[in-house]
Amino acid sequence: QSVLTQPPSVSAAPGQKVTISCSGSSSNIGNNYVSWYHHVPGTAPKLLIYDNDERPSGIPDRFSGSKSGTSATLGITGLQTGDEADYYCGTWDSSLSAVVFGGGTKLTVL
Amino acid sequence: QVQLVESGGGVVQPGRSLRLSCAASGFTFSRHGMHWVRQGPGKGLEWVAGIWYDESNIYYGDSVKGRFTISRDNSGKMLYLQMNSLRTEDTAVYSCARETSLHCTTTFCSDIHFDYWGQGILVTVSS
Numbered sequence: 001q002s003v004l005t006q007p008p009s010v011s012a013a014p015g016q017k018v019t020i021s022c023s024g025s026s027s028n029i030g031n032n033y034v035s036w037y038h039h040v041p042g043t044a045p046k047l048l049i050y051d052n053d054e055r056p057s058g059i060p061d062r063f064s065g066s067k068s069g070t071s072a073t074l075g076i077t078g079l080q081t082g083d084e085a086d087y088y089c090g091t092w093d094s095s096l097s098a099v100v101f102g103g104g105t106k107l108t109v110l
Numbered sequence: 111q112v113q114l115v116e117s118g119g120g121v122v123q124p125g126r127s128l129r130l131s132c133a134a135s136g137f138t139f140s141r142h143g144m145h146w147v148r149q150g151p152g153k154g155l156e157w158v159a160g161i162w163y164d165e166s167n168i169y170y171g172d173s174v175k176g177r178f179t180i181s182r183d184n185s186g187k188m189l190y191l192q193m194n195s196l197r198t199e200d201t202a203v204y205s206c207a208r209e210t211s212l213h214c215t216t217t218f219c220s221d222i223h224f225d226y227w228g229q230g231i232l233v234t235v236s237s
Contacts, residue, residue: 002154033213035223037155044205044230045147045155050223088155092222097169099145099222104154 003028004089004102011108012079020074020105022089028100032092034072036065039086039104048087049074081109112136112226114206119231122196132189132206132228140164140184143209145224146191148202148233156202159191160209160222167217174200196235205230 005023012018022034036049047056049065052072064075072089089102118130130146145160159170159180168180179192189206208226211219 031220033221033223037224039155041149044227045207045224046227047223047225050210050225051221056225086154090155090157090223092218092220094218096172097218098171099157099160099169101155101157 002103003093003096003100004091006087006089006102006105008103009106009108011110013110014079014081016079017075017077018079018107019076020087020089020107022072022074022102024070024072024091024100026070027095028070028091028093029067029072030070031094034065034067034089034091036063036072036074037088037090038083039088041086045088076107079109083107084109112208114208114226114228116204116206116228116231119204119233121234121236123237124196124198124235126196127192127194128196128233130191130193130204130206130231130233132191134187134189134206134208137208137226139182139187143211143219143222144180144182144189145207145209146180146189146204147207147224147227148200148204149230150199150202153202158204161189193233196233198235201233201235203230203232 037045039045052067053065093100146158207224213221
């Protein structure tokens with residue numbers, strides 16, 4: 001059972017928009033910054049969003065992040081088949097003194 | 111360019127030990143916290159351990175606390191994970207990851223995130 005809760009899967013058609021939620025508590029998301037990662041098994045994970053809503057250079061603006069209270073959301077617009085992957089949220093948990101990840105969300109582009 | 115290359119994985123029997131290494135290049139290693147993250151078969155990402163740039167703070171996940179030890183050699187640009195008393199549930203692909211954080215106190219960073227990852231190395235614990 002992950003400390004952060006994500007939906008196991010989401011799906012949408014090419015060109016559409018999808019959002020992935022990440023729910024936590026005051027000891028993690030509520031008082032720390034959230035990051036998001038794109039991961040295709042067998043390859044290195046890639047940082048998509050850091051500090052709740054910042055994109056590293058090279059990440060297209062189709063990807064966005066937001067945070068409200070103890071929840072965070074990753075948004076992806078203009079879906080492409082290449083976006084199919086597992087997506088993870090992560091943050092620091094001040095009570096556990098540990099980095100925590102969500103359980104991951106598998107994105108299917110139909 | 112930033113590169114992180116893991117080595118030292120393999121097949122080991124339960125109860126035995128293994129040491130993973132991560133060779134870093136393309137950045138000032140001594141300025142970044144470093145971490146180990148693993149992914150077991152059919153599972154999600156699990157954070158294992160992290161070490162500050164100056165070794166002043168070291169943290170472990172509950173599942174490895176007391177069995178694993180993270181360390182680093184800044185002059186050699188190397189990160190290590192000593193894994194003792196291995197269990198079958200430790201079977202996973204282990205990746206090293208570079209941390210970049212700006213919002214830090216003396217004991218933790220509230221904006222911790224991993225901007226570069228290695229490809230990972232497989233560790234199989236089996237009799």
